[in-house]
Amino acid sequence: MILVMRPHGDLACWRHILILCCVGALLGAVGARTCCKTDSARSVLWMPAMNTFRRLDANSDTKATYDFYSQILGFTPLETYDVGNGTDVWRIQAGASQIKLSRRNDNRTYVEGAVTDATGLRLWTFFFTDPGALLRNFTDAGLEPPAFEGTAPTRRWAADFVGLEWVGEEHDVRFDTTKHVFRHGATYVALMSFEKTLPADTGTGGIQYVVSDVDRVQQLAKCQDVSIIQEIETIPGYPVRTVWLEDPDGIINYFAETAESRGEEEEEEDIG
Ligand SMILES: *[C@@H]1O[C@H](CO)[C@@H](O)[C@H](O)[C@H]1NC(C)=O
């Protein structure tokens, strides 16, 4: 700008231009660095999941681990890559993620022991929709069957029957246990197990879902052997039809169809 106001046309001017360019480049560089310091890589995360790898020590039977993942756990085996210098990467598809098994290289630190003996990626958690099938696979192979956490059946109920959105697992500080969090709109459900057999409180609290089609819910309950406390009924004097179900903990989950919720769906159908 200064140069435009004081045009000289001599070499000094070019020197000014040069200096300004340098300042501009410097400012640009500082700007870019500031950007780098605050931006995350989120905008370039392309795959909506992460893959993980495990490096097994020389005494490990990689094939046995691979077979365990594919044959017992039921994950899909993928092509093994040879990445050079005799290193094979054995790959398995587990849900949306790949697990990659390879041998160890010498330039990292490996600490043997339990999960809590070192920092690092030392525990993998997998979710199974059919624990019965998994237990059968262990038993058939002569392996000690795993113990499922107490919330597993109710987690299946929340995710697979009701269709709540799975938020994730968190450590609950108050009760020092894992909580499994689900969500539907503004309401969160946190399932916790206290690692012992407890008496069932099936009366104090329950959940109501307002639905557009209560007949569909009853139909699903019947074909999935869900415990039905009360088949569809109407509350006299109110335009509400409800079906009362029990989740695996015996907690009442009832589904209510109101004139309004029913109407909303009809409107949608008309539009469609
Ligand atoms: C159990 O084994 C069968 C046969 O190998 C397999 O199809 C299934 O995916 C395995 N895992 C589970 C969890 O069912």
Ligand SMILES: *[C@@H]1O[C@H](CO)[C@@H](O)[C@H](O)[C@H]1NC(C)=O
């Ligand atoms: C190749 O593998 C051997 C072990 O088989 C290892 O000692 C060596 O460091 C590796 N070389 C490179 C370049 O990775």
Ligand SMILES: *[C@@H]1O[C@H](CO)[C@@H](O)[C@H](O)[C@H]1NC(C)=O
């Ligand atoms: C570590 O070793 C592997 C092979 O064993 C090699 O490919 C890699 O470049 C090495 N990395 C470093 C940081 O030295």
